[in-house]
Amino acid sequence: xxxxxxxxxxxxxxxxxxxxxxxxxxxxxxxxxxxxxxxxxxxxxxxxxxxxxxxxxxxxxxxxxxxxxxxxxxxxxxxxxxxxxxxxxxxxxxxxxxxxxxxxxxxxxxxxxxxxxxxxxxxxxxxxxxxxxxxxxxxxxxxxxxxxxxxxxxxxxxxxxxxxxxxxxxxxxxxxxxxxxxxxxxxxxxxxxxxxxxxxxxxxxxxxxxxxxxxxxxxxxxxxxxxxxxxxxxxxxxxxxxxxxxxxxxxxxxxx
Ligand code: MF3
Ligand code: CO
Numbered sequence: 001x002x003x004x005x006x007x008x009x010x011x012x013x014x015x016x017x018x019x020x021x022x023x024x025x026x027x028x029x030x031x032x033x034x035x036x037x038x039x040x041x042x043x044x045x046x047x048x049x050x051x052x053x054x055x056x057x058x059x060x061x062x063x064x065x066x067x068x069x070x071x072x073x074x075x076x077x078x079x080x081x082x083x084x085x086x087x088x089x090x091x092x093x094x095x096x097x098x099x100x101x102x103x104x105x106x107x108x109x110x111x112x113x114x115x116x117x118x119x120x121x122x123x124x125x126x127x128x129x130x131x132x133x134x135x136x137x138x139x140x141x142x143x144x145x146x147x148x149x150x151x152x153x154x155x156x157x158x159x160x161x162x163x164x165x166x167x168x169x170x171x172x173x174x175x176x177x178x179x180x181x182x183x184x185x186x187x188x189x190x191x192x193x194x195x196x197x198x199x200x201x202x203x204x205x206x207x208x209x210x211x212x213x214x215x216x217x218x219x220x221x222x223x224x225x226x227x228x229x230x231x232x233x234x235x236x237x238x239x240x241x242x243x244x245x246x247x248x249x250x251x252x253x254x255x256x
Contacts (some may be wrong), residue, residue, distance in 0.1 A: 004203030016111030017253030056103025209240035
C-alpha cells in the first residue's frame with residue numbers, strides 16, 4: 001500500500017527535508033582534500049542533535065547486511081556506490097568523489113537526500129558522470145506528477161543515463177518515504193516489469209535516488225557487509241531527493 005500524506009503531514013516532511021538539505025550544504029564545505037569521511041560524520045551528528053532530530057540511518061536494520069547500521073551518514077568514495085561507512089582513515093584526496101547520504105526524523109516524519117561532491121579538481125569524465133547523474137534526477141523530478149505513472153520516473157533516469165553511455169545500478173533502488181524511511185513503492189532507476197506501475201497521486205512522496213556507474217552496472221558488497229562497490233572498479237555517483245506529488249506539480253522537499 002502506498003501511503004498518501006495530508007497537507008499537514010507534507011509540511012512536517014518539509015521540515016525534515018530542509019534540515020537534511022542544510023546538513024548536506026555544510027558537509028559539502030567540509031568535504032575537501034585532507035578531511036576524513038569521519039569528519040563529515042562528526043559534523044552531521046552535531047547538526048542533527050542541535051536540531052532536535054533523530055538520525056534515520058543509525059540503528060536501521062538492513063536484512064541483507066544482517067545488522068543495524070552504525071552511522072548517521074553513508075559516505076561512499078569513488079568506486080563505492082552506496083552504504084560506504086565513515087572512517088577516520090579514509091582521507092579525501094584531490095580527484096576523489098564522495099557521495100554523502102543522510103536522513104533524519106523530525107516530529108515523526110523522515111527526510112532523506114544525497115549529493116556527490118568532487119574533491120578538488122576531478123577528471124573530465126568524472127565531471128560528466130556527476131553532471132549526468134544530477135541531470136537524470138532533475139529530469140525524473142519533473143515526472144513526479146499526478147496522473148503520470150511510476151515507470152515514467154524510472155524510465156526517465158534509465159534513458160538519460162544510458163543515452164550518455166553510463167549504467168544504472170540495479171541492486172539498489174529509491175523508495176516511498178513518510179513515517180517510515182522506506183515505504184512503498186520501490187523506485188528503481190530502470191523499468192522493472194515485474195513490479196507494479198501505479199499511477200502517481202497527490203500526497204505520495206518518493207525518494208528518487210539515481211546510482212550511476214561510469215562503467216558496468218554490476219555491484220558487489222564488501223566483506224564489511226555494507227559497502228557496495230562497482231564490480232569493475234569504475235567510479236559511481238549518487239544523488240537523491242524526496243519529492244511530493246501535489247496538485248501543483250512536483251514539490252522537492254529536500255531543497256529550498
Ligand atoms: N539513502 C539510503 C536509502 O534510502 C540510505 C540507507 S542507509 C541505511 O536506502 F543504513 F539506513 F540503510
Ligand atoms: Co533513500
